[in-house]
Amino acid sequence: MHIAVSAAPGADDAVTFTDLDEAGRLLGQPQAVSRDDFPEAVAEREKRSPRWVWDDTRRWYPALLAAEVEIERCVDLRLCHTILRNAAATAESELALSAPSSWDAPSAWAEHGETDTLFDLGVQRGRDDAAGADPVEEFRLQRAAVAGSLDPNRLSLLLAAESAGSLIAIEMQFAGLPWDASRHNDLLVELLGERPPLGQRPARMHELLLEIRAALDDPSANPDSPVELVKSLRRAGIDVSSTNRWELARHEHPAIEPLLSYKKLSRLLTANGWNWIDAWVEGGRFRPVYVPGGVVTGRWAADGGGALQLPHQVRGAVIADPGWMFVVADAAQLEPRILTAMSGDRAMAAAGRDRDLYDGIVASGAVDTRAHAKVGMLGAMYGGTTGESGRMLPRLARAYPDAIRFVEEAARLGESGAVVSTHLGRTSPNPSSEWLELQDDSRQEGAAEAVRARAKTARRSWGRFTRNFVVQGTAAEWALAWMAGLRRRLALLGPELPLRERPHLVFFLHDEIVVHTPVELADTVAAEVRTAADDAGRILFGALPVQFPVSVAIVDSYDKAKA
Incomplete structure (x- = not known):
């Protein structure tokens, strides 16, 4: 079941709960509770394992965590709205065709503030409810959009993963990354x-x-x-x-x-x-402010603190608490393995089975060194057509035609002005109006050679973007599935304990995660990390023979993870 959460109409200090079915239909009359009783009311309803439906996780979840109330699942309507508004699979839906509304405005993810202001229902109600941002109606529109798409299962998985990511982002900020100032x-x-x-x-x-x-x-x-x-x-x-x-x-x-x-x-x-240090480290913790879906491909961004650009020079300050350890894991060659799975290239899957993928490409005879394998694959995914990457590409195309054909087709679509989508359905933006005008001008009779040259450069640039969009975006989906599965597994290692007293995620960097865990559970956590990675591959790609191995280190300071 689903429970929608909203500020009670006309009451700044009250919250309304509305029970909904899978399609967004009412299952009873809305119930209101006071702001003070909100955490307790959520805790009681959480026993029924609902999926909470609210406008912004950043608006509602911090206050719950402060009251030691955790939830298992949610629907972050703004994050999901962005996906469905732009997805090719839902382009004909009522949601996608509707006029812009407050759901299209910047969310609390882009307007973060101090924790004690994130639950300011009065201020937020004035911004959202006055604009007609009804979570029940929005949820109904979203469910209808998904149901009417060509592949509802994939889109549903994407929305669930995106929403799980919103919970993880808040939990990591709440728990904080141990930091020795x-x-x-x-x-x-x-x-x-x-x-x-x-x-x-x-x-x-x-x-x-x-x-x-x-x-x-x-x-x-x-x-x-x-x-x-x-x-x-x-x-x-x-x-x-x-x-x-x-x-x-x-x-x-x-x-x-x-x-x-x-x-x-x-x-x-x-x-x-x-x-x-003065601005971001307090009480022995750095609290990253993540922005899920902050990049057009679905990758996360950071809003202050530089969480996604933490240099190795200062990682020695990330020291586990006494009696605790870090389990640091990163996915090996994630993007080329994602390409392997998306394209169904079994030759490349075989090259990466039970070994380093680049070493496997060398062993297959496609190229002569690991460095050439890496630069060639990066060129294929990012559009490198000159230098060493351009020289390696024909060799890779002969050895792995399905994989190379896949990204070449994505590039061709981009160059033609079409959109592309990730494995689960996040869709690339359309080219700008300036891009389209330049292409039109270049096709006019008598167009200057300089205009044609600029148009060609613009086409190739956009093709490089769409070529990488499908791979990087799907890698972001895999990472969300990995973290969501791991979060669920970590919760089972201390189900009666508060978040910060059991193993919990504290850091994320695209294809790398850090878990803070009591030392006696470190080996168990390491095993759960690997299992969650295997599960993420199966969830996205089914029985395809593509492995997603992760390297795991158990260390007392972050700088030792890759020593």
Whole structure:
């Protein structure tokens, strides 16, 4: 059964529960409870294992967790609305054809705030309910859209996975990633020197600055200003158009090495320096603010704190609590294995069976080195047609025609202006109006060669996007299924314990997860991680002979996971 949750009409301090069937039909009269009684009322109803239906998980779930009330399943209507509004499979549904509404407005995922404001029913009710955002009606429209699609099972699985991800994101923020601020400071001091006064550079960066200025013979060179730095480099005879690392590294000059070192330390200082510790670490925890579905492919984004760009330089500060350990796992060659499963390429499946996929490609005779196998597959999935990746692509196409044909077809559709969809049905956006106008202009009689060239470049660029969309988006779906299954398995390792007292997810990075667990359960958790990965492959792809192996490390600090 489903239970819809909404702010009670005309009452800022009340919440309404409405029981619904699978299609969104009422199963009884709505019931209202006070805001103070909301967590207890949810806990009582959770015993019936419902699927909670609400507008935004970020709006409702933090207050429940604060009251030590966890839920197993939900429907995050805004996340699901975005998928169904844009999915090719539901393009003719009433939901997709309806005029824009408050359901299309930015959600609480894009407007995060402090935890104690996330349950401000009065403020949120004024924004949502006044705009007519009725969760019961929206759920009915969503269920009708799914039922009328060509493959309701896949879409239903996608919506369930997306909603499970919304719960996981809030739980990881609530539990927090263990973080030793003192150790972080020590790491910064080792790399940068002592924390400088406000407005000054750390000692090591100042030393590098002096080296750079001396090498360029320019006492005013400023590596913090790309525009000014380019001028300084050119005056020194270094012909560059930008300060990108890859462009600088092509030049041999005494200034290049200290400059690259300076830029690396500058990134660390800006992204994860002392100010970051002050802003993001409290009570021994870093609490990532994840945005599920924040990227058009379905990948997550982070809203503050840089959770998805945590550099290895500071991972030594991620230290498990006494008596606890981290189980760190990442999926091996996830995207090429996803491509294998989507395309049904059995030759590639055989190459990756019980071994590193790239090693298997070499063993098959398709290419001669693991490096060539990797660069070739990345080129196939990301549209690399030049250099080593372009040279490897014909060899891979001969050995694995189904896999290469699959991404080539996705690219062809993109170049024609068509949309593509992931395995479960998330659909790519349409090209922009400017893109379409450029293509029309290039097809006009007498179109200038420059216009045709720009149109061709735009087509190929969009084709590279759609080529990767199907793979990266489906990899994101696999990761959601992996985490959702693991979350359920971890809950069974301490069903009577609060979230933070049993094994629980604390970090996620596209194809890598971190579980914080009591030391005595670490081996059990490692086994559950692997089983959940196997289950995710079967859930998405059935009996196809494609493996999704994960490497697992049990460590007391995050930096040791890949030592």
